[in-house]
Structure formats: C-alpha cells, structure tokens
Amino acid sequence: MPRLGLLLPAALFAxxxxxxxxxxxxxxxxxxxxxxxxxxxxxxxxxxxNGFQLSLLAFDNDADYQAITAEARGRRVFPASPDHSLLLLxxxxxxxxxxxxxxxxxxxxxxxxxxxxxxxxPRTPADAxxxxxxxxxxxxxxxxxxxxxxxAVTAHYSDGSTADVTRLAAFSSSExxxxxxxxxxxxxxxPIPGEAAVMARFAEKFAVSAVLVPLTGAPPAExxxxxxxxxxxxxxxxxxxxxxxxxxxxxxxxATFHRRAFLDVIxxxxxxxxxxxxxxxxxxxxxxxxxxxxxxxxxxxxxxxxKWADLLRPNPYRVGMKATYAxxxxxxESFRRNTRWDAFAREVIAARGSTFTxxxxxxxxxxxxxxxxxxxxSQLFLGVRLDCAKCHHHPFEVWGQDDFxxxxxxxxxxxxxxxxxxxPISGGEEFxxxxxxxxxxxxxxxxxxxxxxxxxxxxxxxxxxxxxxxxRAALAAWATAPDNPFFSRATVNRVWADLMGRGIVDPVDxxxxxxxxxxxxxxxxxxxxxxxxGYDLKKLIRTITTSRVYALSTTPxxxxxxxxxxxxxHYRQRLRAEVLLDMVSDVTGVAEKFEGMPPGSRxxxxxxxxxxxxxxxxxxxxxxxxDPPCERAxxxxxxxxxxxxxxxxxxxxxxxxxxxxxxLANGSKSAAEVAEELxxxxxxxxxxxxxxxxxxxxxxxxxxxxxxxxxxxxxALINTPEFVFND
Numbered sequence: 001m002p003r004l005g006l007l008l009p010a011a012l013f014a015x016x017x018x019x020x021x022x023x024x025x026x027x028x029x030x031x032x033x034x035x036x037x038x039x040x041x042x043x044x045x046x047x048x049x050n051g052f053q054l055s056l057l058a059f060d061n062d063a064d065y066q067a068i069t070a071e072a073r074g075r076r077v078f079p080a081s082p083d084h085s086l087l088l089l090x091x092x093x094x095x096x097x098x099x100x101x102x103x104x105x106x107x108x109x110x111x112x113x114x115x116x117x118x119x120x121x122p123r124t125p126a127d128a129x130x131x132x133x134x135x136x137x138x139x140x141x142x143x144x145x146x147x148x149x150x151x152a153v154t155a156h157y158s159d160g161s162t163a164d165v166t167r168l169a170a171f172s173s174s175e176x177x178x179x180x181x182x183x184x185x186x187x188x189x190x191p192i193p194g195e196a197a198v199m200a201r202f203a204e205k206f207a208v209s210a211v212l213v214p215l216t217g218a219p220p221a222e223x224x225x226x227x228x229x230x231x232x233x234x235x236x237x238x239x240x241x242x243x244x245x246x247x248x249x250x251x252x253x254x255a256t257f258h259r260r261a262f263l264d265v266i267x268x269x270x271x272x273x274x275x276x277x278x279x280x281x282x283x284x285x286x287x288x289x290x291x292x293x294x295x296x297x298x299x300x301x302x303x304x305x306x307k308w309a310d311l312l313r314p315n316p317y318r319v320g321m322k323a324t325y326a327x328x329x330x331x332x333e334s335f336r337r338n339t340r341w342d343a344f345a346r347e348v349i350a351a352r353g354s355t356f357t358x359x360x361x362x363x364x365x366x367x368x369x370x371x372x373x374x375x376x377x378s379q380l381f382l383g384v385r386l387d388c389a390k391c392h393h394h395p396f397e398v399w400g401q402d403d404f405x406x407x408x409x410x411x412x413x414x415x416x417x418x419x420x421x422x423x424p425i426s427g428g429e430e431f432x433x434x435x436x437x438x439x440x441x442x443x444x445x446x447x448x449x450x451x452x453x454x455x456x457x458x459x460x461x462x463x464x465x466x467x468x469x470x471x472r473a474a475l476a477a478w479a480t481a482p483d484n485p486f487f488s489r490a491t492v493n494r495v496w497a498d499l500m501g502r503g504i505v506d507p508v509d510x511x512x513x514x515x516x517x518x519x520x521x522x523x524x525x526x527x528x529x530x531x532x533x534g535y536d537l538k539k540l541i542r543t544i545t546t547s548r549v550y551a552l553s554t555t556p557x558x559x560x561x562x563x564x565x566x567x568x569x570h571y572r573q574r575l576r577a578e579v580l581l582d583m584v585s586d587v588t589g590v591a592e593k594f595e596g597m598p599p600g601s602r603x604x605x606x607x608x609x610x611x612x613x614x615x616x617x618x619x620x621x622x623x624x625x626x627d628p629p630c631e632r633a634x635x636x637x638x639x640x641x642x643x644x645x646x647x648x649x650x651x652x653x654x655x656x657x658x659x660x661x662x663x664l665a666n667g668s669k670s671a672a673e674v675a676e677e678l679x680x681x682x683x684x685x686x687x688x689x690x691x692x693x694x695x696x697x698x699x700x701x702x703x704x705x706x707x708x709x710x711x712x713x714x715x716a717l718i719n720t721p722e723f724v725f726n727d
Contacts (some may be wrong), residue, residue, distance in 0.1 A: 330359020
C-alpha cells in the first residue's frame with residue numbers, strides 16, 4: 001500500500017508550523033532563486049524541466065507553491081520523512097538530477113528547505129513583515145588592481161528588522177573585466193583601470209555596489225587643470241578621467257577632424273577642394289564654424305532621418321509600400337524642419353490619421369497590440385526595456401507585470417479603420433483613431449489577475465482619462481515633460497553614442513540602475529542642456545561636436561590604452577552601409593542605381609530596405625522582415641572584406657570609362673598629383689611623403705599604364721580600414 005504522503009499534498013495533514021519555522025515566500029523562494037532552480041535554463045523556462053515548472057525568478061509565488069506541494073501527487077515534498085522528499089533528493093544529488101548538486105545535505109540551505117517541509121510547507125503569513133529593500137555594503141569602493149573583498153547584503157523589512165542575506169543573494173557584474181564577482185559575493189578587481197556595477201539580488205529586490213579601479217600612479221593635479229575646455233562636456237569628462245588616473249589622447253589633426261565631422265554630421269565625405277580650404281584656413285574658430293555649416297546643409301536631414309528610419313520603419317510586407325514611403329517622407333521632413341524633439345515624440349506616440357498621409361500613424365499600422373506598442377515606445381523614447389516585465393518581474397530592474405500592463409493600457413483604445421493587414425501584400429489605406437471605450441483607457445487586462453489596468457506611467461500613479469480623451473495624449477505629455485526622468489537622458493545618450501562611438505549608458509536603450517552610466521554627471525548635464533535649449537537636436541549635436549573631447553585622436557597613450565568607455569580618446573566606428581556605399585560612389589565618380597529612386601540618388605536617400613543591394617546587405621543594413629526597433633550591427637565581417645575585394649559592381653565603378661580613375665589618368669596631372677587627389681578623395685588628407693613615393697612608383701612600373709595605376713591605387717585605398725572606419 002503506498003504511503004499517504006506520496007499521494008496527498010503535505011499541507012493537508014502536516015502539523016501546524018511553529019513560530020520559528022521557515023516559510024515559503026520569505027525563506028524557501030530565495031533559496032530556489034539563489035541556486036538557479038527557477039532560472040530560464042532550468043525549471044523557470046517556458047515549459048519547465050522534466051515536468052516541473054517554476055515561475056521565472058519566483059515572480060508567481062502561488063503557482064510555485066502549487067507546483068512544489070500539490071503537483072505530481074505531492075511527491076515533491078514528504079513531511080513524514082522530509083529527507084525523502086523528491087525536492088531534496090534531486091537538489092542534494094542523491095538521485096540523478098540534470099541540474100547537478102545544488103543543496104549539499106550538510107549545508108544550511110538544505111536545512112532550511114528540510115525544516116520547511118517538516119513544518120508542513122507553510123506559506124508566509126499575509127501579515128508577516130514585508131521585504132522593503134536590500135542594501136549592499138560597501139555601496140562604493142575604490143580598489144587596487146587584483147584586490148579582492150567580500151560584499152555584504154542586508155534585507156530590510158517593514159517592521160524595522162534586518163537580516164543578513166548575503167548567502168542567499170545572487171551577484172553579477174556589469175563589467176567583469178574591471179571587477180568580477182563570485183557567486184559568494186567576493187569581488188576581484190581586474191588588471192586594467194575602469195569601473196563596474198556589481199548587482200546583488202535577493203527575492204525581487206536588488207542593490208548595486210560601484211567599483212572604481214584607477215590606474216596606478218596619479219598624474220599631478222595641474223595636468224588636469226590645464227586641459228582645454230570648450231564647454232561643460234570637457235570639464236565633466238576630464239573630472240572622470242582624473243578619478244581613474246587616465247590622461248586623454250592628443251587632439252586629432254585638422255584633416256582627421258574635418259573628415260570625422262563630415263561623416264558624423266551629414267554622412268558624406270568632403271570634396272578635395274573642401275579639404276584643401278579647411279586645411280589652409282588659419283581661423284582658430286574654423287572647427288566650430290565647420291560644424292555650423294554642416295548642420296545647415298541639406299544632407300543633414302537625410303542622414304539623421306535614416307538613423308530613425310531604422311528604429312521606426314515598419315516591415316513593408318506588412319504595412320504596404322505606400323505606407324512605408326509616407327513614414328519615410330515624414331521623418332525626412334521632420335529633420336529638415338528641425339522639429340523639436342519633444343514635439344516629434346508626441347507626434348509619434350499620439351499619431352492619428354491616414355497611413356497614406358500621416359506618416360507617424362504608420363507605426364500603429366505595423367504594431368497593433370498594446371503589448372507590442374508599450375515596449376516599442378518605452379525603448380525608443382524612454383530608454384527602458386520593458387519586454388521582460390511582460391511575463392515576469394524584470395530580473396535586473398524594478399519593473400513588473402503591473403508596470404508593463406499599466407503602461408500598455410495607454411494604447412488600449414487605438415482604433416483602426418480600413419483594410420487591415422494581409423501580408424505579403426498589404427497595400428490598403430488604414431485610419432488610426434481613438435476607439436470608443438471606458439474612461440480607464442481600454443480593455444488591457446493583467447494576464448494573471450485578470451483585472452483591467454488603468455493607464456499608468458513608469459514610476460507614476462494611474463492617470464484618469466476621460467472617455468473622449470486619447471490616453472496616448474496623456475502619455476505623450478508625461479513622457480516629454482521637462483522633469484521626466486527618462487526622455488531627455490535617453491535622447492542625449494543615443495545622440496552621444498552616434499557621435500562618440502559608445503553611449504554613456506550602453507546599450508543606448510537600456511537605462512536602469514543595474515546598468516549605470518559611465519559618467520552620470522555628464523549624462524545629467526547633457527539632458528538638462530537639451531531641455532534648456534528647447535529639445536533642439538542640432539544644438540545638442542553642436543555641443544558635442546565642438547567639445548575638445550569629440551576632437552581627441554583615436555591613438556591611445558600609455559595612460560588610456562585600456563579605456564573603452566570614458567572617452568579618453570575618440571573611438572573608431574565602422575561606417576554605416578549607406579554612407580559607405582555613397583563614399584564608394586563619390587570616390588569612383590560613378591553613381592549607384594536603386595529601384596524606385598531617380599537617377600543620381602544616394603544610398604542614404606533610399607526610403608525602403610527592399611531596394612536590392614548586395615553591398616548594403618553585406619554591410620549590415622536592417623533586414624526588411626525584421627520587427628522594429630531593429631538597430632543594425634556595427635561589426636566587421638569576412639563577407640565585408642571579401643565584397644570590397646571581389647565585388648563586380650565595385651570593379652565596374654573603379655574601371656568605368658566615365659569614372660574618376662579614367663578621368664585622372666587621361667588628364668594633365670602628374671603621377672604625384674593624381675596620387676594626392678585620390679588620397680584627398682578617400683582619406684580626406686594628403687598622402688605622406690612615403691605614401692606619395694610608393695604611389696608614384698606604381699605609375700612608373702614597367703608596362704603599367706596611367707589608367708591601370710590610378711585604378712589600382714583607388715581600389716587599394718577603398719580596401720583599407722582608414723576608408724571603412726571613421727577615425
């Protein structure tokens with residue numbers, strides 16, 4: 001006859017728990033979380049593991065309690081003989097367990113779970129003290145190279161009590177190369193200068209310890225005091241370098257700055273004549289004046305609109321080509337007008353009208369459900385990734401399902417009138433409007449409790465919305481308010497990353513306490529200045545590009561070689577696919593042809609990623625079938641190198657009878673002058689004496705023609721890192 005405990009849930013017949021007995025939420029769940037039992041790789045994944053499923057990182061206590069105590073006929077807990085409970089037999093490794101040995105039988109965590117089972121598997125009483133927060137000590141520390149120390153984590157409860165929960169906390173480091181942390185909370189500084197945020201997590205709470213690892217041997221204070229300052233950006237960056245004992249690289253030369261500014265501000269190369277004029281200009285303010293001229297050029301709008309087209313452009317197979325074109329043209333016109341960025345965001349968030357004429361409305365044709373729109377808007381305009389909170393509490397942040405679906409409720413009354421979607425051919429017109437609904441904002445329900453959610457901004461209180469009012473208007477007003485803690489920081493961080501090669505917060509759309517900014521004072525100052533200047537993107541770009549930090553060389557020195565996030569030097573970036581293709585066309589003098597575009601169009605002007613181009617695909621333009629937002633990868637690949645070396649289209653451009661190489665070869669310029677023109681075209685600088693001599697030697701090679709030599713030199717210059725990267 002089978003034992004009763006194997007058939008019935010333990011809680012049905014066990015003796016009442018004593019006052020000191022462990023309880024489920026307070027004592028057992030932290031053990032399961034600490035040892036990864038409810039992690040995504042184990043029982044916390046979508047379908048669980050071997051028939052045993054737990055909620056990811058213990059976000060659903062009721063479901064977990066049911067799974068442990070009642071499922072599988074109650075075999076997982078056996079209060080009559082707790083050591084024979086399947087939960088402990090598996091976790092202690094006494095029977096085969098795919099997750100390995102997690103709870104040694106002689107350990108304190110094993111005893112906690114055993115005592116809980118023996119006490120009848122009690123839940124934590126509703127009136128028990130609540131966990132309010134945790135703190136980690138030390139909260140900040142300056143460490144020497146390879147120094148080790150232990151963190152301590154304290155839980156703070158609603159009755160004023162505290163508990164040392166270091167043993168049950170999970171630890172992770174944002175930058176293990178600078179400061180690694182063991183599962184036991186031992187931090188070990190790395191061998192290079194930098195900083196890291198070490199996160200401690202207990203239950204659903206987390207705390208962060210900041211670790212700063214400076215370079216040994218502090219330079220004299222006067223070295224930093226004498227560094228040049230063009231605006232507030234410089235002083236804040238120099239202050240951070242001083243904390244780390246780093247020194248900035250030398251300023252970049254005029255030729256490097258000239259090319260860099262052209263590519264960063266308008267996405268194209270300067271002409272040789274523009275380069276010669278800039279290099280010959282003796283005006284000490286010529287760099288600032290250059291930036292002002294570039295911001296006024298028409299190419300600015302197309303270049304910066306193309307960046308946001310990556311983030312907002314829908315799948316053309318879903319929304320139709322005409323709708324895709326409408327959104328693209330609206331984006332370009334917004335940048336031509338230099339629309340205030342808060343107005344731009346409001347127009348997107350609360351867009352209405354025809355998808356053929358109101359470009360911003362196309363976003364709501366592609367994304368149709370509130371739970372699709374919420375993470376899109378939060379990520380693009382607030383820099384907050386809410387996706388995890390759709391299903392469970394965010395493991396590294398404060399966001400839970402209440403936050404996600406409260407935010408999604410702002411989109412609960414988006415109405416659509418028209419033909420709808422019919423991929424792969426969705427050519428019909430659709431009208432985005434306010435649908436009728438209750439005053440709370442629409443029927444967005446919590447997936448667990450089933451209650452209808454009121455529209456609620458992040459970290460805010462529910463907003464009462466009248467039936468005749470679009471909840472999205474309230475969201476747009478909150479998001480773009482001057483005191484919003486996310487909007488301005490997310491915007492300046494994204495622009496800073498475009499210009500400087502790395503965001504102050506990286507990734508740029510992941511602003512959270514456990515991913516802190518490398519220079520919080522700089523991020524706050526840029527955000528405040530952005531608001532003060534009326535959310536003017538051009539003024540923001542000017543502030544950054546006229547700073548001395550932006551104008552630093554990419555060449556490291558002996559006191560910043562290991563720095564990759566504090567802007568002690570400029571960080572090189574591989575150029576965007578469209579920019580690089582336009583550069584090839586400019587250097588070769590042969591324009592590219594694009595489907596659906598007039599002759600002479602530039603790649604940065606192309607309005608749909610469906611226009612065929614092997615070059616653009618090789619260099620990482622977004623796949624038109626991807627879901628937005630879809631930022632492109634900036635990695636270099638073997639495919640890219642092979643394409644530049646072997647592309648028939650590139651060969652056609654270089655050897656075209658009407659191209660640049662043929663024109664230079666047939667002209668009256670000497671070999672040295674031809675070499676200089678090609679260097680100015682590709683690198684935007686004159687060749688060095690050694691480079692000029694090597695080029696001339698190629699022209700003088702026996703049997704070589706001027707045209708062959710010019711074509712070979714042009715091809716060689718295009719196939720170099722100096723051409724492909726923005727230095």
